[in-house]
Amino acid sequence: MSANLIPASPDTAPDRRRRFLDNRILPPVLGAANGLAMVAAAGALPAAPLPLLVRIGGFALAFGLAGRFGIPAIAAFSAARTTINPVQINRASTLVTTGVFARSRNPMYVGLTGLVAALAFALGNAWLLAAPLLYAAYLGRYQIQPEERAMAARFGADYAAYRQRVRRWL
Structure with missing residues (x-):
């Protein structure tokens, strides 16, 4: 087997850094920080x-999605008496x-990303539309992937079947 086909060791420094970021920042806190940065950047960006009509329609769609x-x-987590704390x-x-x-495995993150997108549309600078995309990418890698590993370990075959039936986002 050639060296370039050997998987990287999970103990490499970049992997340790990634694991360090896994589930460290509450997604609503990160979303709020993202929002504050967007407001600050709105006037500084070109x-x-x-x-x-794009601003109004985009805001309405994103806010409605949220x-x-x-x-x-x-409400579903509250009714099920399970933790809402993603950390x-x-x-x-x-x-x-x-x-x-039954429609999304991560509807809270869909909602939070919708709020970030709604703010981007409300601020009206097209450059800010990158913010919800970056937020969703961060959530996917550092929040959702670790959650999926934990859910698979905790709920086994039930989670595997659920994962096959329902999309990660929408």
């Missing part, structure tokens, strides 16, 4: 105004698979 997925997801994944007591969780 002008790239979005047309008014409400349609985020609020019912929080303490090991405290999950129930695999919620109904309601909005």
Whole structure:
């Protein structure tokens, strides 16, 4: 076997850095920080105004998406009496698979990303539309992937079947 086909050791320095970031920052806190950075950057970025109809339509769609997925997801976790804290994944007591969780495995993150996107549209600078994309990418790598590993370990075949049935995002 040639050296370039050997998988990297999980103990490499870049991998340790990635694991260090896994589940460290509460997604709502990161979303709020993202929002503050967007507000600060809005005036500093080169002008790239979005047309008014794009701003209004994008805001309405993104904000509606946030409400349609985020609020019912929080209510479902509350009803199931399972933790909503994404940093303490090991405290999950129930695999919620109904309601909005039958449409997305991560409706709370869909909602949070929708809020970040809504702010980008409200601020009206096209450059800011990169922020929700970067936020979603960060969540995917440092929040969702570790959660999926933990859920697979905790709920086994039930989670594997759920994962086959339902998309990660939408």
